[in-house]
Amino acid sequence: MRIKAQLAMVMNLDKCIGCHTCSVTCKHAWTNRRGVEYAWFNNVETKPGVGYPKRWEDQEHWRGGWALRGSRLELKAGGRLAKLLTIFHNPNLPTVDDYYDPWSYDYETLAAAPPSRHQPTARPRSVLTGDAMQPAWGPNWEDDLAGATVTGPQDPDLVGVEVAFEYERTFQLYLPRICNHCLNPACVASCPSGAMYKREEDGIVLTDQQACRGWRFCVSGCPYKKPYFNWSSGKAEKCLFCYPRVEAGQPTVCAESCVGRIRYLGVVLYDADGVPDAAAAPVGELVARQRALFLDPADPRIAAQAEEAGVPPAWIAAARRSPVYRLAVRWEVALPLHPEFRTLPMVWYVPPLSPLAGDSPGTVLPDTAAMRIPLAYLANLLAAGDPSPVRRALERLVAVRRLMRRLTTGEPSEASSDLPPDELEELYRLLALAKHSERFVVPPAHKETAADLFTLRGTAGLDSEGGVGGWGAAPSPPRRP
Amino acid sequence: MSLTGQFLWVILPYLALSIFVLGHLYRYGFSQYTWTARSSEFLEKRQLRWASQLFHYGIIFVFLGHVLGLLVPAAWTGALGVSERLYQEQALLLGGVAGLLAVVGIVWFNWRRWSVARLRRNSSLGDYLAIALLLLVIALGIYNTLLYPLSHHGPYNYRATIAPWLRGFLTGRPDAALMVHVPATFQLHLLAAFLLFALWPFTRLVHLWSLPLAYLRRRYILYRGLPPEAR
Numbered sequence: 001m002r003i004k005a006q007l008a009m010v011m012n013l014d015k016c017i018g019c020h021t022c023s024v025t026c027k028h029a030w031t032n033r034r035g036v037e038y039a040w041f042n043n044v045e046t047k048p049g050v051g052y053p054k055r056w057e058d059q060e061h062w063r064g065g066w067a068l069r070g071s072r073l074e075l076k077a078g079g080r081l082a083k084l085l086t087i088f089h090n091p092n093l094p095t096v097d098d099y100y101d102p103w104s105y106d107y108e109t110l111a112a113a114p115p116s117r118h119q120p121t122a123r124p125r126s127v128l129t130g131d132a133m134q135p136a137w138g139p140n141w142e143d144d145l146a147g148a149t150v151t152g153p154q155d156p157d158l159v160g161v162e163v164a165f166e167y168e169r170t171f172q173l174y175l176p177r178i179c180n181h182c183l184n185p186a187c188v189a190s191c192p193s194g195a196m197y198k199r200e201e202d203g204i205v206l207t208d209q210q211a212c213r214g215w216r217f218c219v220s221g222c223p224y225k226k227p228y229f230n231w232s233s234g235k236a237e238k239c240l241f242c243y244p245r246v247e248a249g250q251p252t253v254c255a256e257s258c259v260g261r262i263r264y265l266g267v268v269l270y271d272a273d274g275v276p277d278a279a280a281a282p283v284g285e286l287v288a289r290q291r292a293l294f295l296d297p298a299d300p301r302i303a304a305q306a307e308e309a310g311v312p313p314a315w316i317a318a319a320r321r322s323p324v325y326r327l328a329v330r331w332e333v334a335l336p337l338h339p340e341f342r343t344l345p346m347v348w349y350v351p352p353l354s355p356l357a358g359d360s361p362g363t364v365l366p367d368t369a370a371m372r373i374p375l376a377y378l379a380n381l382l383a384a385g386d387p388s389p390v391r392r393a394l395e396r397l398v399a400v401r402r403l404m405r406r407l408t409t410g411e412p413s414e415a416s417s418d419l420p421p422d423e424l425e426e427l428y429r430l431l432a433l434a435k436h437s438e439r440f441v442v443p444p445a446h447k448e449t450a451a452d453l454f455t456l457r458g459t460a461g462l463d464s465e466g467g468v469g470g471w472g473a474a475p476s477p478p479r480r481p
Numbered sequence: 482m483s484l485t486g487q488f489l490w491v492i493l494p495y496l497a498l499s500i501f502v503l504g505h506l507y508r509y510g511f512s513q514y515t516w517t518a519r520s521s522e523f524l525e526k527r528q529l530r531w532a533s534q535l536f537h538y539g540i541i542f543v544f545l546g547h548v549l550g551l552l553v554p555a556a557w558t559g560a561l562g563v564s565e566r567l568y569q570e571q572a573l574l575l576g577g578v579a580g581l582l583a584v585v586g587i588v589w590f591n592w593r594r595w596s597v598a599r600l601r602r603n604s605s606l607g608d609y610l611a612i613a614l615l616l617l618v619i620a621l622g623i624y625n626t627l628l629y630p631l632s633h634h635g636p637y638n639y640r641a642t643i644a645p646w647l648r649g650f651l652t653g654r655p656d657a658a659l660m661v662h663v664p665a666t667f668q669l670h671l672l673a674a675f676l677l678f679a680l681w682p683f684t685r686l687v688h689l690w691s692l693p694l695a696y697l698r699r700r701y702i703l704y705r706g707l708p709p710e711a712r
């Protein structure tokens with residue numbers, strides 16, 4: 001056993017209001033630059049829909065992630081030799097049109113237009129060419145099911161799911177997505193330059209901007225399409241898990257700014273030696289096996305081994321308070337996004353409850369069997385098609401509501417849960433009331449004492465020339481948590 | 482020996498070589514962030530699919546052909562029992578095919594860069610220069626291989642002049658006299674190549690040196706840790 005610590009996130013889809021605050025704050029922090037106008041390290045999709053980039057979940061088309069060859073795990077797009085043979089033209093690379101042609105508006109004319117009878121307009125112009133254009137696809141083009149009758153049926157998660165797209169009968173949910181900082185990252189494995197790496201100490205996956213040579217295999221290799229190709233610099237960029245913030249003990253920008261307070265950050269301990277096996281698990285066991293990788297930080301033997309493996313005591317203490325561990329492992333209400341991609345994502349999701357489908361007069365609280373969002377759909381999204389872990393999570397969420405209704409109204413409630421009432425109440429507190437310090441348990445890394453920061457410039461993410469916080473930018477004052 | 486000859490076939494090539502070497506060292510040392518293939522596949526994929534593969538595979542074989550034809554002395558191939566005639570035929574056939582692939586690819590590259598607005602508006606001077614010069618060098622090479630023999634009763638025996646000059650040049654004993662009577666189109670091919678090599682380190686062509694062969698023997702998942710003193 002080789003114990004490692006990982007910073008992980010849980011998003012409670014039941015509470016996401018689809019406001020895109022996370023996307024906007026992230027963009028302001030990281031991608032408001034030439035070459036990545038189209039890139040959203042954090043984006044929020046309305047499901048059902050094709051998403052961003054279009055149909056990213058369809059790995060028969062994009063060939064991202066891992067696949068089983070017999071019992072062996074191999075990159076779905078092919079191994080090392082296949083990579084080198086396609087280096088002159090990567091057949092699985094999306095183009096900018098699969099995301100969208102980024103545009104801006106001609107605001108200049110508004111200010112500079114001479115007096116005239118008609119109001120001047122700001123016409124949309126392509127950022128790529130400067131030509132006038134009529135946007136026909138863009139970020140959140142499907143927001144709140146816009147055009148869902150057209151693109152909705154193309155959602156790859158609809159395989160084997162009956163859904164109606166009439167206004168009265170359909171359903172929707174928001175799916176905020178960032179890089180999952182996977183335990184078995186296909187992006188890292190796909191990078192022929194060795195520029196992508198996972199940080200030993202906290203598992204954050206970064207692109208070394210100095211070492212990236214622009215082969216673009218990370219973009220096609222990631223099944224979540226979360227590395228982005230900067231078409232101006234010719235290098236790949238991706239979500240940094242806001243490492244400059246989390247190193248200082250602060251939550252990521254997306255988590256900090258989340259209006260719905262749906263996000264949780266915490267440390268999990270896992271067995272790195274078990275990763276290959278868990279990633280190669282049979283389809284029906286994926287969720288259970290991925291969950292089983294996490295180790296119980298309350299177990300003194302685990303803690304001792306972790307400390308021996310070099311995990312700092314503060315991190316072990318943080319792992320004990322980790323909201324991620326509690327939601328994903330202890331109560332099993334959070335699930336990994338598309339575990340069948342086999343990258344072992346470290347952003348997990350609490351599935352959303354939803355209104356009742358039929359007319360069930362007198363029913364106040366939802367019943368998992370009659371929910372609007374088909375269980376099979378959520379299972380395709382969060383459990384490789386297996387409805388049982390999703391049903392279990394939903395039942396526990398309903399049990400929390402039953403319990404709280406009984407406690408507040410005094411009405412007797414017939415249904416029971418497999419969780420004792422005090423745990424349900426604890427779950428309720430975490431889901432509904434938890435304060436900043438309970439939602440984000442991020443131990444500071446004290447990197448300010450790290451070795452030679454000067455020579456490490458540019459090797460982690462975007463702190464390079466032309467990048468955010470690049471050379472020449474004003475240094476921000478040092479801050480200690 | 483004329484001064485022009487000395488300049489063209491001794492001074493100029495060494496100048497180009499020096500810029501080539503020092504330019505690469507400088508860029509590698511000081512500008513890693515700009516060291517990339519700067520691929521435009523993300524902006525235009527349909528044409529690139531064909532143009533890029535034609536060009537790259539073509540140029541690889543063209544390069545191997547040059548190594549064979551220029552660095553291996555004629556006496557060696559002769560000793561292996563390869564007659565001059567057989568050599569010439571092979572050079573024409575294989576070199577011709579590889580050259581044609583490369584020339585179609587590079588013409589397509591140039592056309593694509595000028596005709597696709599997304600590329601035209603986002604290309605640097607270096608991007609244009611690199612493919613224009615490559616086109617010039619390759620076109621002259623194609624002319625020398627395929628058309629020159631037609632108008633001059635058979636191929637030009639560069640293995641008696643250019644090849645020994647190049648070997649002398651690479652070993653520090655350049656003999657400009659070997660080059661002065663070489664046909665003009667061959668001379669131009671070389672002069673254009675000197676220019677290409679001098680510009681090479683300042684363009685995207687540097688990606689050649691980053692061909693990631695080490696990937697073939699690497700483990701998939703890479704970790705990077707903090708230096709021990711920072712833990």
Ligand code: SF4
Pocket residue numbers: 178179180181182184185186187188205221222223224225226227238343345
């Ligand atoms: S989600 Fe992130 S860590 Fe996982 S494969 Fe994609 S880019 Fe890599």
Ligand code: SF4
Pocket residue numbers: 015016017018019020021022023044174176257258259260261262
């Ligand atoms: S800020 Fe929070 S609530 Fe708003 S869209 Fe993002 S994840 Fe959802």
